[in-house]
Structure formats: structure tokens, C-alpha cells
Amino acid sequence: MPDNLSSTRDRIMARIRAATAEAPNREFAAVLASRPPAENLLAPVDDPVNEFLKRARSNGCELIDLPDLPELPVSVASRLPGIETLAADERLGYLDWSAFRLTDNTSEAATGLVLADAGIAETGTLVFTNRTVASSLLFLVDHLAVLLLLSRLQRRQEDTCRAIDRDASAVHLVSGPSRTADVEQTIQIGAHGPRRLLVFVLDDRASPVSFVQ
Amino acid sequence: MSGPQTFIARAGAALDDPQLQSALARARSGFVDKRASAIAAEPDFDLMRDQAREVRQRSLSNLAACLEEFEQQVTAAGGQVHWAESTEDLRRIVIDICLRAGAQTVTKGKSMVGEEAALNQALEQAGLTPWETDLGEYIIQLAHEPPSHIVAPALHKTRSQIADLFRNAHALGERDLGEVSALVDEARAVIRERFLSADVGITGANLLIAETGTAALVTNEGNGDLTARLPRTHIVTTSFDRVVPGWEDASKILRVLSRSATGQPITAYTSFFSGPRAQGEQDGPENFHVVLLDNHRTDLLASEFREMLHCIRCGACMNHCPVYQNVGGHAYDSVYPGPMGAVLSPLLRGYSQDDELPNASSFCGRCEEVCPVRIPLPGLMRKLRERETLEKKSSWLSRRLLAAFAVVARKPVLYRHLTSAGTRLLGAVGRRRGVLRTVPLASGWTRYRDLPAPQGASFQQRWAREEGTKAGDKHNA
Amino acid sequence: MEYRDTVALFASCPVDLFRPDVGFATARLLEQAGYRVEVPPQSCCGQVNYNNGDARHARELAWQIVEQFERYSYTVIPSGSCTGMITCHYPELFANDPRQARVSAFCERVYELTTFLVEVADFQPPAALPATRHGVVTYHDSCAGLRELGVKAQPRELLRRCAGIEVTEMADTEVCCGFGGTFCVKFGNVSARMADDKLDNALAAGADTLAGGDVSCLLHLAGRARRRGLDLAVRHVAELLADAGGAGIGEASAPEGDA
The missing domain is CATH 3.40.50 (Rossmann fold)
Known part of the structure; x- marks a missing residue:
């Protein structure tokens, strides 16, 4: 780094230290630890499954109850009639997708199919990291179909932070189809990302499903 | 933007602009009603605000430790942090990165720091082609205008004005753009190509998270993610005060941000970017840069205005401000309009014409009432007015008048005699109509409204008289 | 007639100058609620100076009000604006001033008229009005x-x-x-x-x-x-x-x- 840039940094940091005399040389670990008591004071999310369903629906998600994982291809086909090309999460590749043409090219595929790393009940949110799902798959497709396993449902954002691989270079919280209100405050679905967000909900809490990575 | 030089003149033009007034009327009910219903549905909202405020306070108090950790984490992930003392520094750093990447085209997500630094013009001058991707930013880029709102940059535009802009810029043929959906689809198709071909993507950041060196971005359109993840280089332009210590702290801010901004419990997309694409990851940029702007924020940090750095840029203060609602954002002549802008603009820019901004408030207090992190905006505006007086920048006449008023008011008996003489005179003149149409030296009042006539002698004078009569009665009895 | 207490009426400048009727109406309501009303010599609460960036003069005017009114159990004002100036902003105005405790003690006994009538006096009208x-x-x-x-x-x-x-x-x-x-x-x-x-x-x-x-x-x-x-x-x-x-x-x- 050129000298003048590093000295800019030092000048700014020196001013910051001088301005925050209350904590000039604190260690970062101590700062993290100085967070107020860990217990969340907000009202508990008592019924996370119903909370998730309620919130996701009001965010504009289409919710589908999936009785059994092998049913997923049929369920997707019935919800998205006429869809032929599918950009599928490789972890779901072992299911019987013979009714579809699978592709790796997300930019031309009409429909993406992905497994959520987690769900957040508090806001009806789906969580992805690009360790497992390409960011472009989440955003370039017209329709996004998501498989959510209820065993991965978290109550609040804070719980989710601890449950996911947050060192990934991209973590995406997706809470509904793409939308905009930039024209006359009118909410319009399908701004730049998916126009539809379908969530296939599988209750695997009694018999957890595992995927080969 | 060249135009009227004073707030009051710009406000006057805005009040007389029917297109703008119709756009503002729509926005008024939209934002206010949506926020109100989001908060009605959330009994814990006040607690959420307290938590968010605590995070902002703790983050700023420990800024040095947070920023060092942030920088270390970004570097460890293979990214780079740059420090910009001024907006000029920021422009130079960004252009440098673009040129070294051999870039020609740049997609941009919405970045208020980018607006503050007028980055688009600088990129163009450097021979680069910046493409705004947020629909609102795209609209104002076509119109060659600055944003009029920090969340909805094109809030001042009507549907037909937007259609005209698209008609001029796109090869539309006979396509009808009458519906909002047609406008959105048109922009989607045009901008999609740009996402796929851009060399560099520039976004802002709503938050920086120190513990993992992360830039968090909140959008509804998904444009921010496509800008950040598709090009080979991602540049984040933001200011250092956005940093919070950890992910749990970020949650506290996110919880109040979108509820306050758009009335959503959460926006469609909240994304966290930490460094370039790592080994084994599915996709992402090869280069990741974060440019941290100061531009006088360290001065704010050291001053009685530090609380202004708590601001999370939700726009609730302007959405609820009756002045902003009537005149719109351009009247403030700054990328930061409304109450937050009336405090921030004078502090960041130090233009003498900005001294007007903190005065352009009726101190109704609605901004403070809705601020998710409880910034005492009227209090900060009052402090700016004090500073203006102390630095003797306010007009000599206004300072003399205030002092003279205080001298008289400090002598209640003199005050009573002087004022009562005045009210009796005005009362006598105005009694027949009940109002005065014009009053010497009071044209500021009577230009827009009549002056109700005083009822005669002042209350104190009449009270003393009546008490005197009563006392006299008692004495006689 | 036995009074419950004595109340100081601070009329506020607009009432004093333009609308004395409101001052007399206020006094009548307080009397009906059982309070003896006094009107100490008064001028501005300081808000005009305070809001226009002139804290120094505002402080002088504020202190004058405190000295004139602090001996009363209550000060009642037919104005939310002047009451807010006193109860919310006087303590700020005297931050780092040795007089602050006295100022704050006074401010706690200052009431906006309708708040006083409902919350302190539990005012019941003598007869229903048309x-x-x-x-x-x-x-x-x-x-x-x-x-x-x-x-x-x-x-x-x-x-x-x-x-x-x-x-x-x-x-x-x-x-x-x-x-x-x-x-x-x-x-x-x-x-x-x-x-x-x-x-x-x-x-x-x-x-x-x-x-x-x-x-x-x-x-x-x-x-x-x-x-x-x-x-x-x-x-x-x-x-x-x-x-x-x-x-x-x-x-x-x-x-x-x-x-």
C-alpha cells in the first residue's frame, strides 16, 4: 500500500481514538463481550413453525407442504406447470428429475431449485450461503423454488447467526420475491430478481434428512 | 444542480410544482401508513429501538477497536480496506481500482456515500460507464438529477415523467409504458444485460460487521446482490461509522431498519459480503474492496453532534416531516434531505448556505418521535442554531432583536407596559374586522395570513386592574 | 370558601398579548377546581431565544421565571409549548449549572392546564355546559x-x-x-x-x-x-x-x- 494511503488511515484512526477517549485502546474481544446480557428480552417466538409460515406468506412467498422428500419433483412440477429447465442445487440432484431438463447455466434457466441452509421464524426468512448455493442462482432465475427443512428452522436472527456458516463470502437472507416501490410507491413484484418464491416445507424433525455434500 | 440559491426559494418552487405535489402526496400516505401498520403489529418495537440505539452507542464508543478488527478480517479473507479522508480521496481510490481492473463498465447499487461523493460524474470523467441498477437511482440517473430521498431516490417523479425518461433513453418502439409493471419490466430487461456484462460492481453498505469483516446490504429489488456478486470486482463505498461489533448487533439494527423505512419486518434481501470468492465456493467476485469515507465524520464523533452518527438511514424522519412532505428533498439541495439532512449536511459540508437548513423546521418533534435509534433531531438542529449565533453567522439584525427582546422581557413591569400599549393599539385598529391585514414590520406574518387583533389591554394589565378592583371592594366593605 | 391550594398562573405571551380571555378562562377553571389563583409578574419563558440559538438570554429569562414562580405549589400554563419549554428544556438549559437542582425541583411542579385539571385536580365541572x-x-x-x-x-x-x-x-x-x-x-x-x-x-x-x-x-x-x-x-x-x-x-x- 502506498505511504500516503496508510498515513490517511493512521490520521483517521488517530482522530477516532482522540474522539472516543471513553474507550481508546479497548481490545475487540472485550468490546464483543461488553454486549448487554445475552438473554433476548423480546417476547419469545413460541411457535416457530407457525410464525415462519405466517410471516413468509405475508412476505409474498408461496408455501407448499411437502409430505415426503421424494415427492419434491412432482410437487414442483404441479406448482410450476410448463417449466422444463431447472437449475438445481446439486445436493438435490439425486432425486428423480426426469421430467425436467437440468442445467448448470443459471442465467438462462427459468427456475432455480435450492435447499435453504436455515430458516428464520421471526421474519419468515430463508438463509443461504454461497458455500452451498451460487448467489447467481438465487437472483438470476425467474422463479425460485426453495426446500426448507423444519429441523433447520431458527427462532430469531441471533440464533441463525450461530447456526450458519457465516464465514462464507456471501450469506443471503431471502424473505420474499424481488420487489420495488420506486415508481409512485406502488409495490411491483419482480424488479431484478425472482418474480415468484415458492417454499416447499418438509417436516423432518422426527427423521432428519441428510445430504451428501 | 443549479437553481434557486436559498431553501425558501426552492421550497416555493416546489410548492408551486403540481407534478411534484402529486408525487409527494402519494409518498406521504405510502410511507407513513406502512410504517404505522408494521409497528402496530410489533408490540416489542420500543424495546427493539432501545436495543438498536444501544448498539449504535456501543459501536461508536468502541470505534477504533471495531475498525481495526474489521480491517484485519477483510484482509484475512483476501479483501482490501481503503481509507478516504475526503470525497475526493474516495473518488480517486474507486477510479484507481476500476482502472487497474481494466474496467470499462460499472454497475452500481444504491450508495448514499457514492451520492455524497458524486461518484458517477467522476467515473464518467475517468472514461468509465456507470450504470445505476436500483430502479429509483436508474430513473434519476436518466434525469441527471440528485436523489430526493435516501430510500426512494426518485420519489419526486411521477409515472408519466418516468415513462418519458425511458422513452428518451431506450429503443421502445410502440411499447406502452402506461402501467407501473411495464415500467419495471422495461428497466429489468435493460439492466439485466448490464448485470451480466459489467466489469466492476459498486454497492454501498447498510452495516459493516467487525467480527467477520462483513458488509451488509439491505434491498428489495435484488439489484445489490447482482451488482456485488456477478462482476469480477466488488467495491463497497461506505463510511466508517457504519461498523458494529458482531452479527448479533447487526440483527438489532436490521430489526428496526426496514420497519422504519418501508414498513416491512424485513426486506426481500439482506445480504452479508465478506471478502472475495473463497476456495470451494460457488461464485462471487475475485476482488473485494471496502472504501471507508471520513469526510468530517471524525469531527462529528468528537463533537456534541455525535448522535447524528447513530443514524441508520431509514428515512423515517423525512417521511414524517411536514416540511419535507410539502417541499420534497430537492429543496434541501443536498443528497441528505429532511430532518437528518438538516443536521448532517451543514456538518459534513460546511457550506454557508447550509446554515438555513436547521432553521427550516417547525420543531414539531415528529422526526425524533419516529427515529428508530432515538436521535434528538430537533435538539441537534437547535444546537446548530446556537452555533450559528455563537459564531455570529446568523444575521446581525436577528441577533440584536433576540437580545433586545430578552432585555425587555427581563423587566416584567416594563414588559407589561410596553406590550400592553402595543396590544391596545393593535386591538383598537383591528377590532372591527377581528384581524389586521397588514402590520408594519410584520410582513413575514401578514404576507400569508391575517393577524388576529389583540383583545385590548394585555392579560396582566387587565388582571391587575380586576384584582385591584376586588381588593378595593374588600377594603370598602 | 376553602381553597385546596394556591396556583400560579403563567399565561404565556400569546395569551397575555392577544387573547386575555384564555387567561381569565384558565383562572375560572382553576377556581372552579378549588384553587386560589395568583398571577405573578411575568414575561417570556425564554423559548423564542432558546429555539433561535440564543441560549444565553434564554437562560436569563428562565431563571427569572424560576425565581418568580418557585414558591408556589403549582404553576399552571394554558400552553403545551411553554410548559414543554419549562419542564423539558429548562433542566437542559441549566446542565452544568449549580442552579440546576433548584430549576428541576421547580419544573416538576409545572403543569399544562388540561393535564393539571385531569391528573391533579380531577376537575368536575359545576354544571354541564350547552x-x-x-x-x-x-x-x-x-x-x-x-x-x-x-x-x-x-x-x-x-x-x-x-x-x-x-x-x-x-x-x-x-x-x-x-x-x-x-x-x-x-x-x-x-x-x-x-x-x-x-x-x-x-x-x-x-x-x-x-x-x-x-x-x-x-x-x-x-x-x-x-x-x-x-x-x-x-x-x-x-x-x-x-x-x-x-x-x-x-x-x-x-x-x-x-x-
Whole structure:
């Protein structure tokens, strides 16, 4: 780094230290630890499954109850009639997708199919990291179909932070189809990302499903 | 933007602009009603605000430790942090990165720091082609205008004005753009190509998270993610005060941000970017840069205005401000309009014409009432007015008048005699109509409204008289 | 008659200068509630200077008020704005000043009129007033009273109790009327538009009378209503509660000889 840039940094940091005399040389670990008591004071999310369903629906998600994982291809086909090309999460590749043409090219595929790393009940949110799902798959497709396993449902954002691989270079919280209100405050679905967000909900809490990575 | 030089003149033009007034009327009910219903549905909202405020306070108090950790984490992930003392520094750093990447085209997500630094013009001058991707930013880029709102940059535009802009810029043929959906689809198709071909993507950041060196971005359109993840280089332009210590702290801010901004419990997309694409990851940029702007924020940090750095840029203060609602954002002549802008603009820019901004408030207090992190905006505006007086920048006449008023008011008996003489005179003149149409030296009042006539002698004078009569009665009895 | 206590009445400049009727109405209400009323010598609470960046003179005026009024058990003010200036801003104004404790002790005993009547005096009117006199009444929630003091239910409760008036709510009743002290003269065009929004909302609610708790806002609204030739009476809530007759604010008073 050129000298003048590093000295800019030092000048700014020196001013910051001088301005925050209350904590000039604190260690970062101590700062993290100085967070107020860990217990969340907000009202508990008592019924996370119903909370998730309620919130996701009001965010504009289409919710589908999936009785059994092998049913997923049929369920997707019935919800998205006429869809032929599918950009599928490789972890779901072992299911019987013979009714579809699978592709790796997300930019031309009409429909993406992905497994959520987690769900957040508090806001009806789906969580992805690009360790497992390409960011472009989440955003370039017209329709996004998501498989959510209820065993991965978290109550609040804070719980989710601890449950996911947050060192990934991209973590995406997706809470509904793409939308905009930039024209006359009118909410319009399908701004730049998916126009539809379908969530296939599988209750695997009694018999957890595992995927080969 | 060249135009009227004073707030009051710009406000006057805005009040007389029917297109703008119709756009503002729509926005008024939209934002206010949506926020109100989001908060009605959330009994814990006040607690959420307290938590968010605590995070902002703790983050700023420990800024040095947070920023060092942030920088270390970004570097460890293979990214780079740059420090910009001024907006000029920021422009130079960004252009440098673009040129070294051999870039020609740049997609941009919405970045208020980018607006503050007028980055688009600088990129163009450097021979680069910046493409705004947020629909609102795209609209104002076509119109060659600055944003009029920090969340909805094109809030001042009507549907037909937007259609005209698209008609001029796109090869539309006979396509009808009458519906909002047609406008959105048109922009989607045009901008999609740009996402796929851009060399560099520039976004802002709503938050920086120190513990993992992360830039968090909140959008509804998904444009921010496509800008950040598709090009080979991602540049984040933001200011250092956005940093919070950890992910749990970020949650506290996110919880109040979108509820306050758009009335959503959460926006469609909240994304966290930490460094370039790592080994084994599915996709992402090869280069990741974060440019941290100061531009006088360290001065704010050291001053009685530090609380202004708590601001999370939700726009609730302007959405609820009756002045902003009537005149719109351009009247403030700054990328930061409304109450937050009336405090921030004078502090960041130090233009003498900005001294007007903190005065352009009726101190109704609605901004403070809705601020998710409880910034005492009227209090900060009052402090700016004090500073203006102390630095003797306010007009000599206004300072003399205030002092003279205080001298008289400090002598209640003199005050009573002087004022009562005045009210009796005005009362006598105005009694027949009940109002005065014009009053010497009071044209500021009577230009827009009549002056109700005083009822005669002042209350104190009449009270003393009546008490005197009563006392006299008692004495006689 | 046995008084419950003695109350100091701080009229506020707009009442003192433009609308003494509100001062007398206030005194009458306090008397009816069982309090002896005194009016100590007074001028401005300091708000004009304070809000215009002149804290030094504001502090001088504030201290004068404290010295004049602190000996009373209560100080009552028919204005949310001046009450808010005292109770919320005097302590700030005397931060780092040895007099702060005395100032704060005084501020705790300062009340906006309707709050005092409902929360301290539990005022019950001697006799119900004729509700019909003022037609449909709507109430503008002036900003300082509403946001600094929480004045919202009190005037409505009193209007119901005293005159059987059910306030007809207008749209955006909590939005500023555009007065804002010197704002209304420095930014007259914006201020007038805000007044128009308020007046239009009142008329749209079918109001005959626009009531409020601050004469300053009401002077501005009445002045604008008269300029536009609107048929809307403007009155302070104390006038309605005390059944003060006479012309509304900015209306021609009764024929000559009434002085």
C-alpha cells in the first residue's frame, strides 16, 4: 500500500481514538463481550413453525407442504406447470428429475431449485450461503423454488447467526420475491430478481434428512 | 444542480410544482401508513429501538477497536480496506481500482456515500460507464438529477415523467409504458444485460460487521446482490461509522431498519459480503474492496453532534416531516434531505448556505418521535442554531432583536407596559374586522395570513386592574 | 370558601398579548377546581431565544421565571409549548449549572392546564355546559403538548365531561400546523401550506370549531383561515371549557361599546 494511503488511515484512526477517549485502546474481544446480557428480552417466538409460515406468506412467498422428500419433483412440477429447465442445487440432484431438463447455466434457466441452509421464524426468512448455493442462482432465475427443512428452522436472527456458516463470502437472507416501490410507491413484484418464491416445507424433525455434500 | 440559491426559494418552487405535489402526496400516505401498520403489529418495537440505539452507542464508543478488527478480517479473507479522508480521496481510490481492473463498465447499487461523493460524474470523467441498477437511482440517473430521498431516490417523479425518461433513453418502439409493471419490466430487461456484462460492481453498505469483516446490504429489488456478486470486482463505498461489533448487533439494527423505512419486518434481501470468492465456493467476485469515507465524520464523533452518527438511514424522519412532505428533498439541495439532512449536511459540508437548513423546521418533534435509534433531531438542529449565533453567522439584525427582546422581557413591569400599549393599539385598529391585514414590520406574518387583533389591554394589565378592583371592594366593605 | 391550594398562573405571551380571555378562562377553571389563583409578574419563558440559538438570554429569562414562580405549589400554563419549554428544556438549559437542582425541583411542579385539571385536580365541572354552542368541534394536537408532555386524552376528556362535546377527529390531527415560532415568518410559504393542510382537514371532518391548547398555533391558524375566508371558528380549549363567550380568535368582536 502506498505511504500516503496508510498515513490517511493512521490520521483517521488517530482522530477516532482522540474522539472516543471513553474507550481508546479497548481490545475487540472485550468490546464483543461488553454486549448487554445475552438473554433476548423480546417476547419469545413460541411457535416457530407457525410464525415462519405466517410471516413468509405475508412476505409474498408461496408455501407448499411437502409430505415426503421424494415427492419434491412432482410437487414442483404441479406448482410450476410448463417449466422444463431447472437449475438445481446439486445436493438435490439425486432425486428423480426426469421430467425436467437440468442445467448448470443459471442465467438462462427459468427456475432455480435450492435447499435453504436455515430458516428464520421471526421474519419468515430463508438463509443461504454461497458455500452451498451460487448467489447467481438465487437472483438470476425467474422463479425460485426453495426446500426448507423444519429441523433447520431458527427462532430469531441471533440464533441463525450461530447456526450458519457465516464465514462464507456471501450469506443471503431471502424473505420474499424481488420487489420495488420506486415508481409512485406502488409495490411491483419482480424488479431484478425472482418474480415468484415458492417454499416447499418438509417436516423432518422426527427423521432428519441428510445430504451428501 | 443549479437553481434557486436559498431553501425558501426552492421550497416555493416546489410548492408551486403540481407534478411534484402529486408525487409527494402519494409518498406521504405510502410511507407513513406502512410504517404505522408494521409497528402496530410489533408490540416489542420500543424495546427493539432501545436495543438498536444501544448498539449504535456501543459501536461508536468502541470505534477504533471495531475498525481495526474489521480491517484485519477483510484482509484475512483476501479483501482490501481503503481509507478516504475526503470525497475526493474516495473518488480517486474507486477510479484507481476500476482502472487497474481494466474496467470499462460499472454497475452500481444504491450508495448514499457514492451520492455524497458524486461518484458517477467522476467515473464518467475517468472514461468509465456507470450504470445505476436500483430502479429509483436508474430513473434519476436518466434525469441527471440528485436523489430526493435516501430510500426512494426518485420519489419526486411521477409515472408519466418516468415513462418519458425511458422513452428518451431506450429503443421502445410502440411499447406502452402506461402501467407501473411495464415500467419495471422495461428497466429489468435493460439492466439485466448490464448485470451480466459489467466489469466492476459498486454497492454501498447498510452495516459493516467487525467480527467477520462483513458488509451488509439491505434491498428489495435484488439489484445489490447482482451488482456485488456477478462482476469480477466488488467495491463497497461506505463510511466508517457504519461498523458494529458482531452479527448479533447487526440483527438489532436490521430489526428496526426496514420497519422504519418501508414498513416491512424485513426486506426481500439482506445480504452479508465478506471478502472475495473463497476456495470451494460457488461464485462471487475475485476482488473485494471496502472504501471507508471520513469526510468530517471524525469531527462529528468528537463533537456534541455525535448522535447524528447513530443514524441508520431509514428515512423515517423525512417521511414524517411536514416540511419535507410539502417541499420534497430537492429543496434541501443536498443528497441528505429532511430532518437528518438538516443536521448532517451543514456538518459534513460546511457550506454557508447550509446554515438555513436547521432553521427550516417547525420543531414539531415528529422526526425524533419516529427515529428508530432515538436521535434528538430537533435538539441537534437547535444546537446548530446556537452555533450559528455563537459564531455570529446568523444575521446581525436577528441577533440584536433576540437580545433586545430578552432585555425587555427581563423587566416584567416594563414588559407589561410596553406590550400592553402595543396590544391596545393593535386591538383598537383591528377590532372591527377581528384581524389586521397588514402590520408594519410584520410582513413575514401578514404576507400569508391575517393577524388576529389583540383583545385590548394585555392579560396582566387587565388582571391587575380586576384584582385591584376586588381588593378595593374588600377594603370598602 | 376553602381553597385546596394556591396556583400560579403563567399565561404565556400569546395569551397575555392577544387573547386575555384564555387567561381569565384558565383562572375560572382553576377556581372552579378549588384553587386560589395568583398571577405573578411575568414575561417570556425564554423559548423564542432558546429555539433561535440564543441560549444565553434564554437562560436569563428562565431563571427569572424560576425565581418568580418557585414558591408556589403549582404553576399552571394554558400552553403545551411553554410548559414543554419549562419542564423539558429548562433542566437542559441549566446542565452544568449549580442552579440546576433548584430549576428541576421547580419544573416538576409545572403543569399544562388540561393535564393539571385531569391528573391533579380531577376537575368536575359545576354544571354541564350547552354542547351545541360550538357545533362540531375538532381538536388540533399541538406538537410540544403532544410529544413533550403527552397531552392527547386530557382535553378530549374535559370537553366530554364539561360540555358533553365528543371531539370529531380530523385526519392528521397529530401533524404540525406550521406555526413553529419564528419558522412561520422565516419560512412563511411552507408554514402557510402546512396551515392549509390542517384547515382543510378540519373542514373535511365537518368541523365548525377548531380547538387547540396553544394560542400561538391558533393565532396562525385563525389568521390563515381568515385570509382564506374560511367559515371555521378557532378557539382555545379553555374558552370552551369555561364557557367564555365572545368572538373566536380573529373574528370581529361584538359591536362597539363592548370594551
